[in-house]
Amino acid sequence: MTETLEPREKTARIRRFRPLILLRAAFRLVVSIALTLFGLTMATFVIGRLIPIDPVLAIVGDRAPQDVYDATRLELGLDQPLYLQYFHYLKKLLAGDFGVSLFSSQPVLTDLLNVLPATIELATVAIVIGVFLGLPMGVVAASNQGRWPDHLIRVVGLIGYSMPVFWLGIIGLLLFYGQLGWVSGPGRVDAAFEGAVDPVTGFLLIDSLLAGNTEIFFNALSHIVLPASLLGYVSLAYISRMTRSFMLGQLRQEYILTAQLKGLSRRRVIWRHALGNIMVPLITVIALSYGYLLEGAVLTETVFSWPGLGLYLKNSLFNADLNAVLGGTLAVGSAFIGLNMLSDVAYLVFDPRAR
């Protein structure tokens, strides 16, 4: 009996100090976000200074007289020490000033907000596919450890892990668009429908429904289905593998045996008790794979001419549009950090052991 009392005492103590403990954990989280963002901006700042182009010459041209050159240099603050320059850079970023894109002559922030919905739409459809297939696959693999379903799912996962996504995209286009004609080709929607619906949310699938235009909706659907399935497959590989290993960790424990001895069906024990206990680490895994999807967008969007953040980054790179490149890097990097931290918050809220 004493053994069962002990954890109860512990929870009572945790409950009493809960606000304090939560506060400390939250503080630590904020510090770590701040530090990581500091590192990220530092990296983009350094990269901006590494570039072998004189920013003053880029503005005034190489025939400008010396005094114009010097004045512009002063104006840009390039005479100041590096840490001050970095400080000004941070101040501008915090005000939402990412500079002006040389190619589109618009503020980089405006450009980013324009292309972001396309990327989020694709990544979201992909992660939904990845979770709804990958999670059950992981559970099935773990509950059949060492038997053929486990091996099959392991091989399916390993193939997904090893596949160059951009190549898979090309082959997918060749097969399902070129040969079979089951799906539409590159792009978000047929050229005829381009800009036909008002961008309310920026997500074409939602906007077309809001406008009541089912023709565009199904057209957009036929465009998104191939890239989303391929990306979904890649995240499925990761999600099913992690689900399997988390599940194995649970199934080994005694409470599983106890629940079964009490007469619960194995199915209920697996899908309710064990799966319920791995939800928190699974959120981390899903958040991380969403981050990988945003990052991998550079490759998939190039293959599918998908007008999102990835394609924007890649095009800016080839146009030597440094402001746009660094802005895009910051956007993806912050999203990545945000998703990382989101999973930490999930731990804090749902798992008392993490405090």
Added chain:
Amino acid sequence: MTSAAASGGLKAWLTSESPDSRIQARLGRWYGGWVSLRGNPLAFSGLAIVVFLLLVALLGPSIVTGSPFDQDLQGRLAPPSAVHWFGTDSLGRDILVRLVYGSRITLTIIFLVSVIVLPVGLVVGTVAGYLGGIVDAVLMRVTDIFLAFPRLVLALAFVAALKPGIDTAIIAISLTTWPPYARLARAETLTIRNTDYIQAARLQGASVARLLWSHVMPLCLPSVIVRLTLDMAGVILTAAGLGFLGLGAQPPAPEWGLMIADGRQYVLDQWWVATIPGIAIFTVSLGFNLLGDGLRDVFDPKGL
């Protein structure tokens, strides 16, 4: 007869419960690993793929005829045939020859990334874990910052600042690959730090550097090497992705990702130009994944 007896003797020597020398013990451990790797068909096929890659890179260029840069504009985009087993690309270059030479580029990238990532990760991790305190806090914060960077995008930004090329790609990949190794090495060091034999070595007057180098790092190696094998697939895919985007290896290098980019515009009519290098990338990265999985089972049976 004698050879059978000798091999039986060798096996007994290798599996001896009480080895007489350090070498015998070490060889025995390797033999044990080899036996369990052989019993795992998936891992063994992974090993076979990796060994095949090594052989192709070492011997391939002296077996295939022609150079990866020989153009034959009359015979461009020729389908696979007896002369050109894998066909030719848009400049009439033999795809098989280019694949074979490209394996050297892949191996170079893998090798250089490992050579950069391993020492950095090991040193940062063991120093942080062993010294603890403020050194640990600072080093691990830095590690966390690098860990939070999206690999491909940072590589892109990095390439944007320097010039595109294999060396830039290698540096960029290494920059985002080392942090997990530091974490691994630190975790291992924390468990080793307070063991008796470390105390004994310290009492004998061993310096921190000596302790870390000869008593801590060797014990970190197994888990780090398993992780490295598993990471190799990711490194290959990233390098190929950079090549595909035109930011890694530059033409006319026979880098596999670059070859896919070359063949992309012909894919609807001449499928082999883009398909075959992709199969090569996939096979090699699958090989490393399979091998890494198997090594993990061997070295870390409690793991997943």
